[in-house]
Amino acid sequence: MSTRTLGAEGGSSHRKLTIVFHHAGGGHRSTADALKDALTSQECPWEVRLLNVQELLAPLDVARRATGLHIEDAYNLILRKGWTRFTPQLLVLLQTTIRAYHSRVVKLLRACWAQHPTDLVLSVIPHFNRALAESLRGNGPRTPFVTLLTDLADYPPRFWIEPESEFVIAGSEQAKRQALAMGHAADCVFQSSGMVLKPQFYQKHAVDRASERKRLGLEPDCLTGIVLFGGHGSRVMIDIVKRLNQSGVAVQLILICGHNAKLAAKLKSLKTRKPMLVEGFTSNVVHYMSLADFFIGKPGPGSISEALQCHLPVIVECNARTLPQERYNAQWVTEMGYGLVVKSFREIAPSVERLLAPSTFEDLRRNAGTYCNRALFEVPVILEQCLNRAAQLAP
Structure with a gap:
């Protein structure tokens, strides 16, 4: 079954959450899977859909235009071959290409939300968060957008935290400071006790x-x-x-x-x-x-x-x-x-x-x-707070 359209858990009355991920490195998918398990098994479960952004953006082939490979394949090849010395240069090329195709990425995302309405969007990936945030504006009632960093800190500019980000979940003091320094309101930036780990x-x-x-x-x-x-x-x-x-x-x-x-x-x-x-x-x-x-x-x-x-x-x-x-x-x-x-x-x-x-x-x-990571249990609570906060801010 395609990870773009994984079946929902529970009845249609449940709140709907879309988690956006890709396979470039294993941490994004494992974070999405761990949260899906936690959110669909809690007392008041969410209806969770996993969205592989690479599959959604296949018609544009954004990364392939820059590197000759899909974003996931290029990144994983770099890791396997140990070519990480060249990552900063490739990162600039990737980000330039994403910016060039920004409007088309937003258009595809808006079509996705129209086909699959959702109450909340959670991104566990970098690079595409500006487009994700923009795509959720202008399609009727605004859908709250949350960025969850799967790195201990951002690598600005245009990596994890964007000015357009609505809510940010940081796994360290440094990432929280970075979000606040960008101008995000303190009540829209949340800190977990670490990275989301496997159950x-x-x-x-x-x-x-x-x-x-x-x-x-x-x-x-x-x-x-x-x-x-x-x-x-x-x-x-x-x-x-x-x-x-x-x-x-x-x-x-x-x-x-x-x-x-x-x-x-x-x-x-x-x-x-x-x-x-x-x-x-x-x-x-x-x-x-x-x-x-x-x-x-x-x-x-x-x-x-x-x-x-x-x-x-x-x-x-x-x-x-x-x-x-x-x-x-x-x-x-x-x-x-x-x-x-x-x-x-x-x-x-x-x-x-x-x-x-x-x-x-x-x-x-x-x-x-002394290290005690409870992020898998903290993030579902934070998502509830984001949903409630968004409702308070709605016009």
Whole structure:
């Protein structure tokens, strides 16, 4: 079934919500799915429809005109190939193309709202929020529009928060400050306790770590790091394994490779002093995180938030290859005392040694242990407030 027209939950008397997403990176779709599950199962459920903006805008092929690829395919190719150094230039090209086709994008969106009336529109994507906001004006009674950032901060201009945005849900103090600095009213800017995570990250996971590690071929009492680089892994994981193995640092690793079978095979072929567990794509990341003591990966908002929700200190990289919208995340990790930031994973061995120094590790674990993300339950309440506020502001 097309994600443009997913069936509604419940009867027609329910309030209708449209969540706008795309597949460029996994965080937008997972956020939409998590919220849909929460909103349709609550006591007063919403009727939720997921709208894949890429499918809707296929007649224009906005991103393909700029890059030769659909926006989702181009972005995911960049991540898989590690071409992120060129992201700022590609971002300018993409935004220029979107602006050039703005009126046509608005026209397609207005046709969508005419065909599928909705009481509230929630965007969990960047770049298209000006067009989304404008498309909801002029079609009879104004439909409230909410932007939910799936990054810890905006990357202005023309990324997440627009002057046309009506309501903004920020997952950090920084994002809230950015929205207010743009001139948005304080009662139209809401802050959640973090990113919206998958439901399993809000559940308690009682596990006998020693016995489960042993069952999986790991040493039961060895300090364990989990290495995660998104849905397709990264070749840098090979270098991380080799450098830690050569260093003599007494840690074992759980490596999640996602859909990258070639990477998983290469990792499994490596000979190491300490055992390691190599997994491909899994929907049970929370289980593997519950077996770990710390996290190594890129500074993506989702993976950092998941690790912290499991109270794991993190080691992340930040340099010219880091996605521009993720660079603030590394700063946030340092400011909050949640882990270490390295310029290159070539420094991974001394960084792990520094992380595991008793006083440092104790401090970082204590800080990570204070992290408490309830965003999945907070956002539905905020959406109710947005709907009520919009009704009060209506002429």
